[in-house]
Ligand code: HEM
């Protein structure tokens with residue numbers, strides 16, 4: 124760049140293919156790259172879940188080609204119990220890190236946050252590019268574990284020590300596989316730290332004229348609060364991963380306790396603390412579940428008013444709830460450790476904030492429902508998924524009340540009840556948020572509309588399907604069905620197998636329903652109807668520019684913001700709306 | 713290069729708008745005309761905000777390590793106490809000195825009136841500041857070198873990474889801090905690269921950003937030293 128000149132836009136967009144699509148500095152391209160990565164990861168995660176469900180329903184089933192992938196893990200194409208755990212670990216790691224963190228937060232946030240605050244790009248485009256490519260490397264490292272040694276690790280996404288910290292002696296996949304896992308997550312932390320740095324700085328520094336914090340769309344608030352949580356959470360996990368890697372490779376004893384005898388082998392470690400890992404992990408882990416869901420809160424709070432054609436009941440209350448949830452999320456991690464052997468008194472201490480955190484969550488749900496009340500809803504696919512989000516979030520939140528009480532959790536811990544809880548409240552809610560966001564912003568991102576009919580089919584099949592899959596898991600858990608078991612051969616579990624088969628069949632059904640989505644996505648990308656600049660008659664800044672937006676987002680214009688983000692139904696008879704950039708006054712109703 | 717980048721983002725903060733009237737004041741407020749407040753287009757660097765965000769993240773990482781250290785010392789009787797290598801105190805002095813030289817550098821870089829009451833020129837300021845910047849980087853490198861020597865000292869006594877949890881934490885904390893400090897040296901090198909004859913406020917901003925980081929690394933080290941001295 125030449126000497127300091129006034130900031131003008133005579134620099135055109137990059138011309139070379141590599142600069143434009145691969146190592147791009149443009150936040151919009153980076154957002155799409157993140158979305159693409161999430162798509163690949165979700166496909167892999169989905170296939171893994173199918174494999175698991177096949178095995179859980181039909182223990183002896185031979186799965187074609189599985190033996191090819193891992194001759195030791197699936198001799199004769201039937202998976203071993205160990206390999207089941209490997210697949211489960213990979214399923215969870217892919218989904219939580221590479222789908223639920225990347226899609227709602229990194230992908231949509233990257234694409235939309237700068238536009239919604241009226242900036243040309245992120246504050247540090249170069250860091251932004253690095254953020255994606257570092258995350259991509261983390262993904263490759265993780266996937267590599269399928270092809271080395273005896274496959275992926277089997278310690279679950281929580282990788283509890285000492286199983287995860289003592290090395291290959293602990294079981295198949297616990298050698299190279301587990302090391303790759305730890306390295307991958309450490310790299311992932313770095314990628315997300317760079318991303319959060321950008322999100323926070325951009326929100327604070329690059330808002331356009333008139334875009335006060337109070338006028339920021341709630342989706343931007345969601346990404347902003349998420350980035351603050353992510354900054355601290357990944358900063359805490361990163362050193363924990365370093366210590367884990369050292370325990371595994373350098374003979375230290377941070378987490379590996381003394382006198383361990385594993386598979387008839389005496390291990391040399393001295394006095395490490397497995398509980399220490401749990402504390403470090405969950406100090407990150409609970410905030411992480413909010414990293415997955417908070418962008419969803421924001422997306423829903425932006426999408427719902429656009430289709431309800433009215434304001435959200437109180438956007439300030441929504442912001443307050445998101446901020447207090449973010450804050451509280453750092454005080455509850457011990458609720459994952461009620462039965463870990465930690466002091467029962469601290470269980471009470473963790474139980475209390477856990478119950479308190481349900482208050483802002485409940486307020487927010489009520490605000491959404493209140494917004495729906497009496498609205499003349501435009502039921503598009505995006506709106507359907509937003510309403511579906513509320514449904515699954517409530518369902519999952521309710522089981523949280525039970526788990527939050529140590530006396531109940533002692534029984535429910537590590538059963539399918541927990542599996543049902545977190546799939547509803549985190550996995551499904553976040554996925555519904557992603558779908559709502561995709562149907563909503565696809566026209567902006569690609570300049571074409573998605574097919575609404577397919578979208579509605581996708582919603583209804585998915586919505587019914589996921590309830591069939593996860594609702595029965597509550598009963599499994601109450602019946603004492605432990606999670607992370609590859610087979611249910613005990614007397615008391617055998618009667619539950621038919622229910623497992625029902626769940627499996629439902630799971631295949633849900634997975635198949637996603638094919639509709641994939642088809643819609645790719646078909647619309649090329650052959651969808653051309654999108655106008657503002658197809659949903661929404662008000663936020665991204666709808667003030669073309670679909671898709673030009674390289675610098677607003678074609679050299681410097682937007683000025685005059686209104687809050689939800690001036691819908693200003694005149695309640697005509698469903699009029701006022702763009703954030705519209706200078707006119709709003710009629711007093 | 714130039715043709716592929718957008719203009720560096722400028723800070724455009726709008727002061728919090730009171731005329732916002734976001735429905736908080738009811739319909740009469742909504743009826744008011746709302747002009748967009750004029751944003752003060754400060755010509756500041758986003759990095760000035762970003763660096764504090766980075767400081768927060770790094771603090772969190774080290775807080776997590778320190779809490780691990782405290783917990784780990786408490787859970788098992790295998791914690792070896794050892795004398796910290798003397799070297800560390802010399803290193804500390806070197807690092808503190810580097811903060812001083814950096815401040816001198818910043819001071820020299822200030823455009824200030826000279827004897828005749830004329831503003832000194834940017835290139836003169838840069839020329840004055842330049843040696844101090846180099847001195848800071850050199851001291852930083854000396855510090856890292858000194859840390860490596862402290863390691864060798866410990867190793868000579870038979871204390872390795874895996875000898876005891878105390879030595880494990882010692883090596884991990886010093887290594888991670890050292891890496892971060894090298895990052896700071898790289899940052900200063902970048903400032904050096906940006907020092908060009910005509911010193912404009914942007915370069916001064918970059919220097920300020922780098923020095924926030926540098927002083928933070930300095931303070932962090934003193935904190936770590938106190939912890940290590942008390943615990944190992
Ligand atoms: C209504 C508020 C909530 C309460 C009271 C609550 C409570 C709990 C408790 C006590 C557990 C531990 C159960 C056990 O392992 O024995 C748990 C697990 C879990 N929760 Fe929640 N939760 C709430 C909301 C959420 C939200 C909003 C998310 C995600 C967005 C979430 C995600 C998870 C996950 C992923 C797990 C399982 C972790 C694992 O073991 O792998 N929860 N929840």
Ligand SMILES: [Cu+2]
Nearest residue numbers: 409456458459
């Ligand atoms: Cu939790």
